[in-house]
Amino acid sequence: MAANVALLSAPSPSTSTASSILRRRRPPRRSARPRRAASRPSVVAAMSDDPIKEWILTEGKATQITGTSSIGGGCINAAQRYDTDAGSFFVKTNRRIGPAMFEGEALGLKAMYDTKSIRVPLPYKVGSLPTGGSFIIMEFIQFGRSRGDQVTLSRNPFRSKKKSALGRKLAEMHKAAKSDKGYGFYIENTIGSTPQINTWTADWIEFYSKHRLGYQLKLISQRFGDSAIYEKGQRLIDNIHPLFEGAVIEPCLLHGDLWSGNISSDTNGDPVILDPACYYGHNEAEFGMSWCAGFGGDFYSSYFEVMPKQPGFEKRRDLYLLYHYLNHYNLFGSGYRSSAMSIIEDYLRMLKA
Numbered sequence: 001m002a003a004n005v006a007l008l009s010a011p012s013p014s015t016s017t018a019s020s021i022l023r024r025r026r027p028p029r030r031s032a033r034p035r036r037a038a039s040r041p042s043v044v045a046a047m048s049d050d051p052i053k054e055w056i057l058t059e060g061k062a063t064q065i066t067g068t069s070s071i072g073g074g075c076i077n078a079a080q081r082y083d084t085d086a087g088s089f090f091v092k093t094n095r096r097i098g099p100a101m102f103e104g105e106a107l108g109l110k111a112m113y114d115t116k117s118i119r120v121p122l123p124y125k126v127g128s129l130p131t132g133g134s135f136i137i138m139e140f141i142q143f144g145r146s147r148g149d150q151v152t153l154s155r156n157p158f159r160s161k162k163k164s165a166l167g168r169k170l171a172e173m174h175k176a177a178k179s180d181k182g183y184g185f186y187i188e189n190t191i192g193s194t195p196q197i198n199t200w201t202a203d204w205i206e207f208y209s210k211h212r213l214g215y216q217l218k219l220i221s222q223r224f225g226d227s228a229i230y231e232k233g234q235r236l237i238d239n240i241h242p243l244f245e246g247a248v249i250e251p252c253l254l255h256g257d258l259w260s261g262n263i264s265s266d267t268n269g270d271p272v273i274l275d276p277a278c279y280y281g282h283n284e285a286e287f288g289m290s291w292c293a294g295f296g297g298d299f300y301s302s303y304f305e306v307m308p309k310q311p312g313f314e315k316r317r318d319l320y321l322l323y324h325y326l327n328h329y330n331l332f333g334s335g336y337r338s339s340a341m342s343i344i345e346d347y348l349r350m351l352k353a
């Protein structure tokens with residue numbers, strides 16, 4: 001599939017473990033509620049200077065932009081809400097990098113949207129900014145009052161209900177979207193800002209070894225000259241097969257970066273997932289960021305009602321955390337080294353490798 005996101009449909013106006021290691025990778029987000037800038041009157045920009053306004057006022061079917069406001073919370077991009085007479089739009093811009101990152105995000109959002117399972121914003125348009133950089137326009141979702149409900153460990157039954165809904169709908173998405181191309185995705189995307197290689201591969205163990213663990217280990221070795229973790233990690237990869245014995249593995253569509261900052265709920269209380277790093281992979285890999293999500297028992301029991309637990313699930317759990325710990329080492333430095341290294345060493349002991 002081409003990476004061009006012009007294929008995305010236009011909106012209708014109504015569219016509306018290492019469990020002991022609980023370090024969060026990013027600072028907690030501020031409220032998702034938009035900080036409203038002074039509402040501006042109708043803006044009709046010189047079209048060619050502003051492709052965002054141009055799209056909103058043409059394909060977006062608005063005749064008037066009634067206000068714009070900044071939305072906090074993201075680390076990588078600037079986010080804005082555009083209010084119009086055809087509803088609101090959510091827009092992210094990046095002044096430094098071209099549209100490839102947003103094309104990856106848009107294709108991922110669209111693939112998840114098409115499963116009609118869990119709510120995700122429908123992406124509308126990706127493009128370049130005339131002054132350099134890129135943008136993505138998507139459906140604006142009004143979040144419910146407590147954005148963190150799914151992720152706060154609590155005995156409150158209301159919150160439990162929401163966590164169950166998240167588990168069930170995520171499993172429905174995994175069940176609904178299988179790939180006949182194998183493991184990978186149509187486009188390379190990013191995990192944080194690290195490239196994520198998605199070359200289609202017939203075998204999951206090969207894909208995960210080479211394009212997930214192996215790729216991160218190589219980056220660590222290049223960036224930090226850390227040959228100790230590289231060599232032990234490679235030894236784990238060479239001995240990884242027994243961890244998958246008895247498991248039936250299929251290429252399911254994964255969000256790919258499911259942590260609390262990318263999970264919310266809408267005003268009906270239905271779960272919403274955002275900002276993906278999608279690919280087709282083993283469904284269990286979706287829990288690789290669970291150390292930053294606090295899913296809990298209700299979440300997992302609802303999930304497994306739809307996608308039954310496979311033999312060896314517990315044995316593989318840390319293997320899927322490892323990818324994200326290695327990525328955090330690459331992104332944020334050696335503070336994450338010991339978490340990654342202790343997972344690798346535990347496996348080497350367990351596998352007698």
Ligand SMILES: Nc1ncnc2c1ncn2[C@@H]1O[C@H](COP(=O)(O)OP(=O)(O)OP(=O)(O)O)[C@@H](O)[C@H]1O
Nearest residue numbers: 032071073074075076077079090121139140141275
């Ligand atoms: N479709 C949407 N509708 C309304 N608000 C949204 C939407 N998508 C994201 N947001 C809000 O905007 C904030 C920034 O979005 P997002 O997390 O995607 O930005 P980012 O900079 O790409 O993220 P990150 O730095 O985590 O990779 C989010 O915290 C969320 O509150």
